[in-house]
Amino acid sequence: MNIAAPALPTRAVSVPRNLVLPLLVAAAAIGAVGCGFVGLAPNRLVSGRPVMLWDAAGPGFTAGLAASGAGLLALGFTPPKRSLAYVAATIASAMLVIALAGAGHAAALLSAGAPPAARVSLGAGFWIVLGCAALAVIDALQRSEAAVAGQLIAAALIGGAFIALAKAGTFDALSLAHEYATRREVFAASVGRHIVLVAASVGPALLIGVPLGLAAQRSKRFEAPLFAVLNLLQTVPSIALFGLLIVPLSALAKAAPGLAALGIGGVGPAPAIIALVLYALLPVARNTLAGIGGVPANTIDAARGMGLTKRQLFWQIEVPLALPVLIAGLRIVTVQAIGLAVVAALIGAGGLGSFVFDGLGQYATDLVLLGALTAILLAFAADFLLRLLAATLSRRYAP
Amino acid sequence: MIELDRVSKAYGGRTVVDNLSLAVPQGAFCVLLGPSGCGKSTTLRMINRLIECDSGAIRLGGEDVRAVAPEILRRRIGYVIQSNGLFPHWRIADNIATVPRLLHWERDRIEARVDELLALLHLDPVAYRDKFPHQLSGGEQQRVGVARALAADPELLLMDEPFAAVDPITRDALQGEIARIHRETGKTILFVTHDIEEALRLATLIAILDKGKLAQLGTPLDIVENPQSDFVRDFVGAQGIGLKLLSVRKVAERMRPGEAAEGEPIVAEASLAEALGQMTERRCDRLPVVDATGRVLGSVLLADLVR
Numbered sequence: 266m267n268i269a270a271p272a273l274p275t276r277a278v279s280v281p282r283n284l285v286l287p288l289l290v291a292a293a294a295i296g297a298v299g300c301g302f303v304g305l306a307p308n309r310l311v312s313g314r315p316v317m318l319w320d321a322a323g324p325g326f327t328a329g330l331a332a333s334g335a336g337l338l339a340l341g342f343t344p345p346k347r348s349l350a351y352v353a354a355t356i357a358s359a360m361l362v363i364a365l366a367g368a369g370h371a372a373a374l375l376s377a378g379a380p381p382a383a384r385v386s387l388g389a390g391f392w393i394v395l396g397c398a399a400l401a402v403i404d405a406l407q408r409s410e411a412a413v414a415g416q417l418i419a420a421a422l423i424g425g426a427f428i429a430l431a432k433a434g435t436f437d438a439l440s441l442a443h444e445y446a447t448r449r450e451v452f453a454a455s456v457g458r459h460i461v462l463v464a465a466s467v468g469p470a471l472l473i474g475v476p477l478g479l480a481a482q483r484s485k486r487f488e489a490p491l492f493a494v495l496n497l498l499q500t501v502p503s504i505a506l507f508g509l510l511i512v513p514l515s516a517l518a519k520a521a522p523g524l525a526a527l528g529i530g531g532v533g534p535a536p537a538i539i540a541l542v543l544y545a546l547l548p549v550a551r552n553t554l555a556g557i558g559g560v561p562a563n564t565i566d567a568a569r570g571m572g573l574t575k576r577q578l579f580w581q582i583e584v585p586l587a588l589p590v591l592i593a594g595l596r597i598v599t600v601q602a603i604g605l606a607v608v609a610a611l612i613g614a615g616g617l618g619s620f621v622f623d624g625l626g627q628y629a630t631d632l633v634l635l636g637a638l639t640a641i642l643l644a645f646a647a648d649f650l651l652r653l654l655a656a657t658l659s660r661r662y663a664p
Numbered sequence: 665m666i667e668l669d670r671v672s673k674a675y676g677g678r679t680v681v682d683n684l685s686l687a688v689p690q691g692a693f694c695v696l697l698g699p700s701g702c703g704k705s706t707t708l709r710m711i712n713r714l715i716e717c718d719s720g721a722i723r724l725g726g727e728d729v730r731a732v733a734p735e736i737l738r739r740r741i742g743y744v745i746q747s748n749g750l751f752p753h754w755r756i757a758d759n760i761a762t763v764p765r766l767l768h769w770e771r772d773r774i775e776a777r778v779d780e781l782l783a784l785l786h787l788d789p790v791a792y793r794d795k796f797p798h799q800l801s802g803g804e805q806q807r808v809g810v811a812r813a814l815a816a817d818p819e820l821l822l823m824d825e826p827f828a829a830v831d832p833i834t835r836d837a838l839q840g841e842i843a844r845i846h847r848e849t850g851k852t853i854l855f856v857t858h859d860i861e862e863a864l865r866l867a868t869l870i871a872i873l874d875k876g877k878l879a880q881l882g883t884p885l886d887i888v889e890n891p892q893s894d895f896v897r898d899f900v901g902a903q904g905i906g907l908k909l910l911s912v913r914k915v916a917e918r919m920r921p922g923e924a925a926e927g928e929p930i931v932a933e934a935s936l937a938e939a940l941g942q943m944t945e946r947r948c949d950r951l952p953v954v955d956a957t958g959r960v961l962g963s964v965l966l967a968d969l970v971r
Contacts, residue, residue, distance in 0.1 A: 567749025569714055570822075571762045571812070572738035585753050 285404045286341035286353065289397040290334045293360075296393025297330065303371045303391060308382045309440060310628050315388055321371035326363060330394065333360035337401055350409035354419060357401035362426045364394045369435035376438045384440035386631055413656050420649060440631040441638075448620070448635070456639060459616035462534060462606045463647075466541030467599055474546045475591075478553025488554070495547040503540065503605050507612045510536035537609035544605060545598035552594025556587030592655040596648055603644045607636065617643075665690040665852045666711065666820065671720035673706055673876075680706045682876035683720070688854060688869065693846050695863040696856045698873035699899070704856045707873070708822050711854065712741045724820065739763050742813030742821040742851075746828050748805045750797040756782075756808055757793040763816040781811040785841065803834035810842065814849075823855045827862070839865055860900055864888070864912050872896055884912040910937040910969065915953055916961075918968040925952040925963035932961055936969050 281287050301315020302322060319327045336356045343349050372385035402423070406416055436442045445452060481488040501509075515531025518524055529535040560583050568582045584591075610618025620636030623629075666688040673681040681703040688694045696704040709715040711722055713734040722729045729737055750759050757778045764774045779789040785807040797805055806826060813821055823842075827835045843866055846853055857863055863870050864884045872879040872887065872895075880887060880896045888908050891897040900908065916932040929952040930939055939951055949966035 561749075563745060563747045563749040564751060566714070567743070567745055567809075568751070570712060570738055570743035570745070570749075572735045572766055573762075574735050577766070582751060 281341040282343065282345060283341045283404075283408070286337045286401060289401045289404070290338045290341075293330075293334060293394045293397035296390050296397070300390035300393065301388035302394075303368060303375065303388045304386045305375050305379065306384045306386065306440075307380070309384045309443070309631065312630070313384065313386055313388075315390075316371070316375065318367070318371075318390060321375060322367040323370065323374065326367035326370060329363040330360060330367065333357070333363060333398075345408065347409050350405050351411075354402055354405035354409060354411075357398050357405055358419065358423055358426075361395060361398035361402060361423060362430070364391060364398060365427060366430055366435055367391075369430065369437075369439060372436070372438035372440075372442075384443065384631070385438060386440040387634075413653050416649075417653065441634055444620075444624075444629070444632045444635045452635075455615065455617055455619060455636075456643070458614075459603070459606055459618075459640070459643065462537060462541065462609060462614060462616050463599065463602045465534075466538045466545060466602050466606075467595070469538075470542045470545030470549050470598055471595070473542070474549025475553050477546065478550035479557060481550065482554050482557050491550065492547075495550060498543050499547045503544070503608050504611065506540045506543065507536055507609065510539055511612065514539075532613040534609075534614045536612055537606065537614035540609070541602045541605055545602060548594050548597040548601070552590050552597070553587075556590030556594070557583050559590065560586045588658055589655055592651060592658070596651040596655075599647045599651060600644045603640055603647060607640050665692070665725060666694075666854065667723040667726075668707070668711075669721045669723065671707070671710065671717045671722060673703070673710060673715065673717050680876050681710070681717070684873075684876065684878055685720075686871055686878060686881065688852065690852055691850050692869045693843075693853045693855065693867055694869040694871060695867035696854065696871050696873060697860065697863045697867075697899075698858065698879075700858060702873040703876035704858075704873050705824055706876075708824055708854060708856050711820075712738045712743060712822060714738075735766075739766055739816060740818055740820075742815075742818040744806075744809050744813045744821070744823045744826045746825045748797075748809035750805055750808060750812070752797050754796075755793065756787075756795050756797065756800070759797065759808060760812045760815050762812055763818075767816055769816075777815060781814055784814075784845065785811045787811075801834075802830050803838060806830060806834075806838060807841070810838075810845070814845070814851075819852065821851050821853045823853065825856055825858070828857070828859070835862075842866065860908075861911075864908060872899060874899075885909075888912055907937065910940060911935050915939050915964050918971060919953045919962045919964050920968070921962040923963045924960070925950045927951065929954040929958075929960065930964070931956060939964055940966075940969055 297318050302318040303316050304313030305316055306313030318330070333356050337353060337360070340349060340353045340356070368387055368391050375385050376383060402419065406419055409415065411419070430436065437446075477491060481491050498506075511531040514529065514536050518530040524530075564582060564586070565578065568578050573581065606614070606616050607618035607621055610616055610622050617636040617640045620639075621633050624632030624634075624636065666686075668684055668686040671681055671684045672679065684703070684707060686707075696707060698704050706715055710717045711724070711729065713729055724737075724741075751762075754762075757775075760778045760781055761774045764777060769777070778793065782789040782792055787804065787807055792800075792804075792808075797808070800808065806829075809826070813823075826842075827838050830838065839862060842853075842855075845851070846866075855863075855866065864887075867884055869881070870884055870887050871881045874895050879899075880892050882890075887896065888900055888905065891900055913936045914932065915930055915934050915936060915938075918936065919932060927946065927948060927950075928942070930942055932953050932955055942951060943949060943966055950963055952963050953961045955961055
């Protein structure tokens, strides 16, 4: 006898399948309606009067943002499918680009009728919309389980759109762009200097920290004092550490003029790099210890029993299995060094921090932002690239 | 083949292996049997020098194991451990090829050998070659572990409780496989276990260890019939000794040659326990006996089992 399956009661109210998208859209809407999209100030030193999205950017961009928001909201109620996640990623990316273009357009409109000294800066509404759109892109990419290539393409498309808009002069009327324009010559050099500071500290930190971590992994007696010292170093505030290094280094430069000729002294890049290396040692050593120590004992036992030499065991078994953790450590120190290198401008190390401290000195918020935003973008890019590296390496590591 | 000559090992004043002497002939399936902490694993690991002995000597084919570098020695000895220890980042084929690659075999020869071993362990080469260990079940992983140990055709196979971590059904199948491989290849196998049933099923020679000393060395039948100490008697199990006797004796020993019987035949190499099982299952008291090729040899009666 057949028994008919009871009909399932249909739900009157549908609940979103993906809570993240509706929440982000709601936050973006509140930001766009409740806060100024841009600020209009008579000059670069005073803070501006907020101008709302529809007044500033006009109906076209307002409608564009509203439409993409509505699209994302609707997608929050769809079943979880990879193809729909790609659609969500595309719409969120579009929202991000519309927000950028809208801000540029608003600045052009507002400054057209204003005196030459007037400045248009980015408002809270813009940042909230931009942040929500960026989070929606990340969420959608995660849900799409996009492979490394997919994430790379998404990043390249958004970055390409930004560069294309910048080249077309979309952002030229923004205060941030004015600050950039007046420092165009030193900007690239400062970014380069920043990267050199980071690379010059992460490289030695790996060369010192990895062997320290390996030594701690082999000897428990060494582990405790090593991490006591490294933890202590980590607790010293960065400005204090920069200050502490000035005295011995200037004494050293005085005693050995040859070193001074090489640019080593109490101020400048030398103390900055030393401090960055010291801060990077703890994460590098700790992740080396955790990574190599996390290789299962039976795997090592089997490898030794098969007749691998110590060197073969290290390079063919321990390093590849520890690699994800090792690269995670590298990611932590790189991002950390990009942030700390900003502070190093205080002791004359240069880099993006020089914009931040110049801006603070002049009460010019947008100059501060120029340095800070670039540092943040650098950190994002470094984090993203190292994540890609980890994903690529750990996917397949055959002999 | 393997000769342990007054071998001792102590850890921090505690003697784990105590003046142990043991000779295992070529082609034997020797099981080191004993409770945990009796030194059986330590003994095994001293043979491939994962642990160095404090005193005494270990000889392999007459040659002291310390005559060559430990890595060179280990590449000549197959090694299987309990939790298989497959390299998780290598494909199955790469795992099996570990030792051949260390020995710098030609690429073609390695590939052919990998496929041959997968087939020997009843794993389809095409389906399994390119998989990663985590894609396999526990039993399949352990088969790959055995294949990897056999890869370079070692003279000796060391197995450290290889089937202790798998479920009983898989363990039974794997025991059948290793018994078959021993029969087919004639390799000398040294096998550590604490499971008396496993030892009785597989061994041609059992060495029972107690506190690092050899308590008794003998065939499975010897050990069950003539335990030489209370320890061995207790360990083999005073309870159920009759059933254990049935499981170590062969049908061939009690067969009536030439007598005919009805029904499904049993092979002469099967144990009396299997014969009893079949009689119970079929409610009969007589089974025809055949040899491995299916030729009728005679019959075995229920009364013969308890004779």
